[in-house]
Amino acid sequence: MTGKIQAKAHLTRERVCELLRSLLRIRRFEEKCAELYTTEKIRGFLHLYIGEEAIAAGIIPVLEPQDAVVATYREHGHALARGIAMGPLMAEMFGKQEGCSRGRGGSMHVFDAATRFYGGNAIVGGGLPLAVGLALADRMQGRNNVTACFFGEGAVAEGEFHESMNLAALWRLPVLFVCENNLYAMGTALAISESETDIHRKAESYRMPAAVVDGMDVIAVEAAGRKAIELVRGGAGPAFLECRTYRFRAHSMFDAQLYRSKDEVEAWREKCPIEHLKTWALGAGLLHAEETAQIEGEVAREVAAAVAFAEAGTWEPVGDLARDVHSPGALA
């Protein structure tokens, strides 16, 4: 808690505006995606991050450009926070060849080499070993980079989670594991899927520093993220951050949400990370209502431009179907 108060004490107006913008870019982008899904511009599975934005917005900007990010199928927020431009991201959602994965991946498979964004993995737990390997490569080649790996609490039940924890700790690799604990894996509540529901304690058992933070509070997340990233970059081996959060929307677009009550959802909506930041910053005199309106306006224009970019995008010719299965010049 003291960390949070100190962090807040050091906040500048600019920083508050940046954080708010970062949260709003994710929120408004995804609201637009949901709308575009109903008009069938976006197809397949669409997993929204709405409610959980403070985690990506808090942690990813603390990373350096040469660091790496590994995420899941619920990764639009991470992609935006990492600096993937909204236009190519939206074009990817449409499946257009101007998309960041050339349209081949869609919502669940966002990739971007320029920002070292390694997906977009839709096999639960599948990203963790990859993050361990990226960190291993950094270490073996003497680069002082950090790999930040995001995953849901559902992934914690997979063997790959435990194998990755052990490898990273055993080899003291520079990985920041970020568990986005939104209490449900599809319809399965944490309490009926884990014998130990304090996830960070699992990480402790692998002997890595682990902390838990309020994932609805972007300032707290940023402070905890900064501390963890410093530890990891300092060569202490991996670190683990459990962020307690909640997904406001359905798991994907088809989900009757039979497994949780409307009251529960409403109670969490009260903790909306955007409202939380706004209320606090307005009260602390770090934000003016006009600034909020201005940021909202700018974000709305950015989203509109991204949609226009995606609409204007083109379909890859069917003749290119077998492209990018093997490297150019390799035998097919």
Place this chain on the structure above:
Amino acid sequence: MTTDQGGTVATVTYRDAVRMALQDALRRDPRVFLMGEDVGRYGGCYAVSKGLLDEFGPERIRDTPLSEGGFVGAGIGAALGGMRPIVEVMTVNFSMLCLDQILNTAATLRHMSGGQFSVPLVIRMATGAGRQLAAQHSHSLENWYAHIPGIRVLAPATVEDARGMLWSGLVDPDPVIIFENVMLYNMSGELAEDAGGVAIDRAALRRRGRDLSLITYGGSLWKTLGAARQLAGEGIEADVIDLRSLRPLDDATIMESVARTRRAVIVDESWRSGSLAAEITARIVEQCFWSLDAPVARVCTAEVPIPYPKHLEDAALPQPAAIVAAARAVMGR
């Protein structure tokens, strides 16, 4: 509506038919239980098991954590221990995480133990593309399982088989994997109200022709029947064989048809290299070579991870137009 035998018939979806099969098995045999990710409270990722939790409770409709290797392995153990588990793996794509348990434990126990132990386990998995779910949710890997001695692999393509194969699979003393193509769940068909188990070791001739044999299974059956109708308009009459069982393969039905028509096209939603279509081709060549009037042809999925955009996904998969073209080619037209 009534059947020839005087029973009543209802129109049900494939999803309903699987649910009815589960319900029936759970009611008939107290050793039967269903376990898998989101089978209970969520109602199944494809809504197959919706409502079962209310009727049978959380002991028998058992939600598992995301631990494919763990709960499939536990299913094997429970089967060894006298239960009759039905384990649902959401899709074949995720079954790679439990492939070890299926291949190295379920399929080998009987043999390794010199026949002392058997594993009466049924595993259900969704398979197939067509919903724009991209390269980690769309593959058809049935063939990987059909490669493994010690397990039986079934692919119901009709509501009758969706209803009937589960019970027959449960009666089998060895592990059985049932593949449900995701594009079939919403399909409806007629089902006798007293429908029960079906024979699981024979392929079915779904259409009788004369000029060539179209051999397929699962979700591709309906595309193949569509192609056969189109071919009939051009004066080409095709047999359409629904394999139903991918392991063991019913060679007799395949060879009877090919020996009669002298031409074969195999339609298979997996990648061509090392496909089930390749295996069937080899068997036809081994057993029917002297009856053939044309080389055996295959219509398979393009050798590319399934892409997200619809036009590319469609282009990657076997489609009626490609089946028709392949059929014309073997007919020399």
